[in-house]
Amino acid sequence: MSDSTMTTLVRAFAAMLGLHVRYAQREAANDAGRVVGALMLVVAGAVLGLFGLLFAHLALMDHLTTLMPRSRAVLVVAGGDFSLAMMLLLVARARLRKPVLVETRAMVRRTMATLTEP
Secondary structure, three states: OOHHHHHHHHHHHHHHHHHHHHHHHHHHHHHHHHHHHHHHHHHHHHHHHHHHHHHHHHHHHHHHHHHOOHHHHHHHHHHHHHHHHHHHHHHHHHHHOOOOOHHHHHHHHHHHHHHHOO
């Protein structure tokens, strides 16, 4: 193989590698935005939920203690809180489930398959 052919191959490889890096950086920025957005939603939901739950606790406890013993009223309110917390966690998990850099991985696989073909 001549030096000019080798130089051309190295340049082509460097150009492809540069393209992959730029694509991965762009995709990573998009994924980071998705993760940050999900975390912001979790924090906002938690803060608003805590204020809402505080007032709901007060009202519900006041109402339930007139109908049943205090210990049973506390269990009813705690069960509702747990259910709400599980729903919030499932929504956050669903938002974070998507794999990171999917398109970049696929592009690298295609490139490697092309380079290793006989």
